[in-house]
Amino acid sequence: MSLTKTFGANVRNYRKARGLSQEEFADAAELSVAMMGKIERGEAAPSFPSVERIAAALDVPEAVLFSAGTMTVPTGERGRLLQQINIQLSKLNNNALSRAAKMLTALTD
Numbered sequence: 001m002s003l004t005k006t007f008g009a010n011v012r013n014y015r016k017a018r019g020l021s022q023e024e025f026a027d028a029a030e031l032s033v034a035m036m037g038k039i040e041r042g043e044a045a046p047s048f049p050s051v052e053r054i055a056a057a058l059d060v061p062e063a064v065l066f067s068a069g070t071m072t073v074p075t076g077e078r079g080r081l082l083q084q085i086n087i088q089l090s091k092l093n094n095n096a097l098s099r100a101a102k103m104l105t106a107l108t109d
């Protein structure tokens with residue numbers, strides 16, 4: 001998958017996980033709805049300032065949006081919760097992430 005398509009898919013997944021309509025999100029990121037649609041479909045690549053506004057509107061680090069490790073997100077409450085957890089984990093430094101991994105392992109044992 002191309003970087004443009006990966007970025008767009010990640011933006012769409014995070015937007016949906018946040019429960020935002022494309023219109024609400026476009027407004028928050030200061031982009032037109034048409035441009036946001038093109039970005040989400042991987043038909044247009046945003047400028048760096050636009051990437052920063054998109055990440056800020058989603059409350060995620062910019063690098064997360066370029067990650068090729070996208071996963072299929074389940075629908076409904078489970079998908080929303082998994083995305084919310086992923087967003088929070090992506091903000092942690094290595095030490096905190098290591099502790100979080102140990103806590104999650106303890107919950108599943």
